[in-house]
Amino acid sequence: MSERQEARLYKPLEDASIEGSVRCGLCTRGCVVAPGHAGFCGTRRNRDGVLLAVNYAAGARPGGLLAALESRPIEIKPFFHFYPGTTALTYAGRGCNLRCAWCQNAHLSRTTPNPARDACWSPEELVALALTWGDAGLSCSFSEPTLLHEFNRDVFRLARAAGLYTCYVSNGLISFKALRELASAGLDAVKIDVKGDDDVYYQYCQGPGAGPVWSAIRAARDLDLHLEIVYLMVPGVNDSEADMFRFIGRYMVEAGPDVPLHLTRYHPAGGFSASATPIATLERAWQMARAAGVRYPYLGNVAGHPGENTTCPTCGKLLIERHGDRVQAIHLTADNGCPDCGEVIPIVNQRPAEDE
Ligand code: SF4
Incomplete structure (x- = not known):
């Protein structure tokens, strides 16, 4: 295998019957991966006790x-x-x-x-x-x-x-x-x-x-x-x-x-x-x-x-019209409110300011 980044979130298994086995903690499957093997997903492979992310190349062209x-x-x-x-x-x-x-x-x-x-x-x-x-x-x-x-x-x-x-x-x-x-x-x-x-x-x-x-x-x-x-x-x-x-x-x-x-x-x-x-x-x-x-x-x-479509849960007004993956019209106020009853709709369209 060409050079790969080391995976995050894994631990050696101290009591493993096979030396060099590790437990992957990236997802909730928690695979035990023995040297030379990959986890269930095929993207984490154990090379001599080091778990590698095989989908992230390292070296000259990372x-x-x-x-x-x-x-x-x-x-x-x-x-x-x-x-x-x-x-x-x-x-x-x-x-x-x-x-x-x-x-x-x-x-x-x-x-x-x-x-x-x-x-x-x-x-x-x-x-x-x-x-x-x-x-x-x-x-x-x-x-x-x-x-x-x-x-x-x-x-x-x-x-x-x-x-x-x-x-x-x-x-x-x-x-x-x-x-x-x-x-x-x-x-x-x-x-x-x-x-x-x-x-x-x-x-x-x-x-x-x-x-x-x-x-x-x-x-x-x-x-x-x-x-x-x-x-x-x-x-x-x-x-x-x-x-x-x-x-x-x-x-x-x-x-x-x-x-x-x-x-x-x-x-x-x-x-x-x-x-x-x-x-x-x-x-x-x-x-x-x-x-x-x-x-x-x-x-x-x-x-x-x-x-x-999105309709107002309070008064039923049509707020966002869609067709498939396209938005056709948005009828919200500038602060994402319903123009008829004022209900504010939880829509993210700008990132909150970073903490100082
Ligand atoms: S499926 Fe992949 S990511 Fe999930 S625990 Fe197993 S090796 Fe890790």
């Missing part, structure tokens, strides 16, 4: 190994309450710490970093490209951003200094320490997927249950990151009324009523063959969320549906 790079609307992440109408330079590495049966980005998530086919970008080059293209920020997306942790810390420091926002589109399988490091480095916002209850993670995602994801949601709130949540409704997996009742109940406790909730339509992908989510199922879930007190529920992957 940089992250990226397999996708393009400018995209922030609404497509989706973030609906974070710099609406802007674009983010969106980048991705390879690998994932889950294996969801319906993954739309399996070509990235089920492959591992490879310097022969992936482009190597330094943090400086990436930030300069965002500025050149006129993007308002950067987004690590498509595959699991947690796995580019070391690279992202370096990118986010530079992005913040350059006045760009930064965000993650994550499955939420990230340790508190990692999230805290990112917040310190300049991460502004995180979108977290909830796949369903424990059984959905065990049966369809090879995951360690739903608990770690809810913990990440609490951690994002504690760290004051802007937070939005996606629940992909997969027919026969997590879309029954009982499923939604349990999910929304926990949502209200862990995320709270003001965190935007995206109830998203599934389409067959990744080899999973269930048919697309019926619109009526999505609409029923939207009604349940609203009735339970979620103030900003949205429908996703249904371009042209009124469930894409």
Whole structure:
């Protein structure tokens, strides 16, 4: 293996039966990795007791190994309450710490970093490209951003200094320490997927249950990151009324009523063959969320549906009109208030002043 940066957040296992084994603490899988082996995600490899981030080249040409790079609307992440109408330079590495049966980005998530086919970008080059293209920020997306942790810390420091926002589109399988490091480095916002209850993670995602994801949601709130949540409704997996009742109940406790909730339509992908989510199922879930007190529920992957719009939770006025990933009109006052009743909508469109 050519030269790679040492990973952060791992520890030697003192009592390991195999000398040189380490435990990775980047995500909540907590893999034990023996020398010569990689963790579940394929992005951390143990070389003689040193855990390496194989997606971050070191040496003469340091940089992250990226397999996708393009400018995209922030609404497509989706973030609906974070710099609406802007674009983010969106980048991705390879690998994932889950294996969801319906993954739309399996070509990235089920492959591992490879310097022969992936482009190597330094943090400086990436930030300069965002500025050149006129993007308002950067987004690590498509595959699991947690796995580019070391690279992202370096990118986010530079992005913040350059006045760009930064965000993650994550499955939420990230340790508190990692999230805290990112917040310190300049991460502004995180979108977290909830796949369903424990059984959905065990049966369809090879995951360690739903608990770690809810913990990440609490951690994002504690760290004051802007937070939005996606629940992909997969027919026969997590879309029954009982499923939604349990999910929304926990949502209200862990995320709270003001965190935007995206109830998203599934389409067959990744080899999973269930048919697309019926619109009526999505609409029923939207009604349940609203009735339970979620103030900003949205429908996703249904371009042209009124469930894409932001309405005032107090008086019902139409505040932001969307069509798919495009903002068509914003009717808010300068301080994000409803022009009819004055209700202030929690939308981030400028970074708070740095502490002195
Ligand atoms: S990041 Fe997660 S999946 Fe990858 S090696 Fe570390 S603990 Fe395992």
